[in-house]
Amino acid sequence: MATKTMTMAKALNEGLRRAMEENKKVLLIGEDIGKLGGVFRITDGLQKDFGEDRVIDAPLAESAIVGTSVGLAIRGYRPVVEMQFDGFVYPAFDQIVSQVAKLRKRSDGHYTMGMVIRLPFQGGIGAIEHHSESPEGYFAATAGLRVVSCSTPNDAYWMIQESIKHDDPVIFCEPKSRYWEKGEVDLDNPPANIFDAVVRREGTDVTVIAYGATVKTALRAADTAAVEGTSLEVIDLRGLSPFDTATLEASVKKTGRVVFVQEAPLTASIGSDVIRQLTEKCFYSLQAPGLVVGGYHVPYPPTRIEEDYRPTVDRILDGVDRVIGFGS
C-alpha cells in the first residue's frame, strides 16, 4: 500500500482527508463543497466523514469565505478555502491582499495566517468565460503570500498537506485540466523540498521551465524535440512565489538557453520575473535571451479557440528554435 495510482483530484481529496485526520483544527470552507463534493469533487465525501462544522458549505460570497477564514485563523483554526474557479477569486482579492497577506505584519507577528486558498486555475477544459484564468501573478506580487502549483498526483497529495501545515498563507494553484489524469502516489514517503523546483526530464540543449498544466505540455514538447535531436531539460517550478532559483540557475548554466512556459499573459508574470532573475544570475552562461511562451495580452478567449491561446507543443518548440537559432 506504499504507492497507489489515482487522479490528481483523488490525490487532493486524500491529501485533504489526511490533513483533517492529523489536525482537528483543519477546516474546509467553500461553495458547494459538502454534499456535492465541490464542482470538481475534490472534497467528495469529506463532509459526510468530518461533519458540517469542519466542511463548511458557504453562502455564495467569496470575500466572506476568505474574510471569515481570517477570523477562524485568528481563533486558531486552519482554514482551507476552495475558490470554485480562478475567475471568481476577485471578490475576495481585498481580503486576501489587505488582511490575509498583511495581518502577520500588522499584528507585529502575533497573528499567524496559516491558511490555504485553493484555486483551480488555467484553462483547457472548454469552459465558458471566467473559468479558465491564471491569476497567480497578482498573488505572487503580494508580500505575505506564498504561491505554489502542483502538476502531478503525487505532488498534489503531498503539497496540499505541506501547504496546510505551513504557518504562512498559501495560494494553492491546481491545474484543473489535469484533475482527471492519473499517476502514482507514494502514500508513505513525502518528496523532499516540495516547494522547490524539480527537474522532470534531464536534457542538455535548452532548459524549459513550466508549472501546473504546462509541465505536461513541455514534456510532450521534449519528446518531439528528442526525435529531432534536440535535448530539452524540463523543470517543474512548483513554488511560484517564492521560486527556487538554485535549481533553475544550475540548469541554465548547463544548457545556456531557457524558455519559460505559462498560460498567463506575459506582462508582469511569473515567467517574466523568472527570466529577469536568471538573466541577472546566469548572464555570462546565456547563449540567447530567455523567452517566455505564454498567453496573449487579451482576456482569456472563448474556449473554442483556447488552443490558439494556451502554449502548445508547437509554440514551445518554436520558442526552443528561437533560442537555439539566436544570432545565427
Added chain:
Amino acid sequence: MIDEELVQLLTPEGERVAHPEYESTLSGEEIFGLYRDMTIVRRLCNESTSLQRQGQLALWAPIQGQEACQIGPGRALAPMDFTFPTYREHGIAWCRGVEPKEMLRLFRAVSNGGWDPYKYRHSVPTIVLGNQALNAVGYAMGIQRDGAEEAVLTFFGDGASSQGDVLESFVWAASFNAPVVFLCQNNQWGISTPMSVQSKIPLYHRAHGFGFPGIRVDGNDVLAMYEVSKRALENARVGGGPTLIEAYTYRLGAHTTSDDPTRYRIDAEVEVWRHRDPIERVKSLLVHEYKMKQSRFDEVAEEAEKLALQLREDVLAMDRPDPITMFDNVYADMHPLIEEGRQEMIDLGVTGGAH
C-alpha cells in the same frame, strides 16, 4: 431628540427616562467609572490631535462626541470576548486595557499595528472599510466550534455600512447564527458623505432584512449604550445569534486631522449636537442624583491631564524604527526575498534607527 425608535435612558439634560425594555442597572460608582473613562479618553484624544498638529503624528482620527458609543459597550464586554475595531475605537482599546502609547504607534507611523491583540483580546486597527466585520464573524464561528460562551463585538460606521463586506458579514452571521454583535456608530458623516447618501432607511432596519434584530440607541447616552450592548452580548454568548446596534451619534470633530468639515457641513448642525454631549449629561446625573462633589470630577480631570502628559512623553520617545525591521513578521518562515532584502540593506550600511 426624544425619538420613540431610540433607546435612551438618560436625556441630554441628564435626566433619567424610562424605557419599556431597558433600564439602567449601574450603581452611582459604576456610572462615575463610565464618566471617568469618557473624560480620560476625550483628553487623550485631544492630546493626540495636538500632537498631530505639532507634527508628531502622521494622522489622528478623533472620537470626540462618540465616547459613549465606545465606553458603554467597552464596559459591557466580558474578559474573554473579542473585539474587532476600525481605526477609531480608541475608547474600546482603553476599556480593553491597551496602553495609550500603543494606540498611537500606528498614528506615529512607527508600526502597522500597535499592540498584541491576544493580550487585550482586541484586534488590530483596520483601515480598509468593513474588512473587520467578516473577520469578526469568522472568529465567532470559531467560538461556536470551540463550544465556548464568548462573544465578538465588531465596529463600523455609517460610511462602511455601504461596503459589501459588512453586508456579507450580516448574511453569514445570520446563516451561522454566529455569536457576534455589530456596533455601527452612525456619526452622520463618512468624511464628507452624508448619511442620506448611505441609506434611505434607518441603518438598524437593515438587520431585519438579514434575519436578526437591529436596535437604535442614543449613542450619546452611555447608560443606554451599556445596557443594550450588555444584553446583545449576553444573548450572543448563549447562542441567541447576532444583533446590530446602531449607535446614533455625531462626529463633533473632523474625520481625521487631514479633514476640513467646514467645507461640507454647517456650524448650526454641530452646535445642536454639542448640546447632546455624552459626558456632560452623565456629570449632571452624578451631581443631581448622586450628589457627587466637584472634587471627584477634579480628580478625574487631574488624572486625565497626567495621562495626557505621559502620552505626550511616550509618543515623543518613539523613535524612527530601525529600517531593517521592515523585514520582520512578513512571513512566519524563511523567505528568500526577505533574506535578500535584509542583506541588501545591511550591505548598504543602513544600520540604526536614528538618522
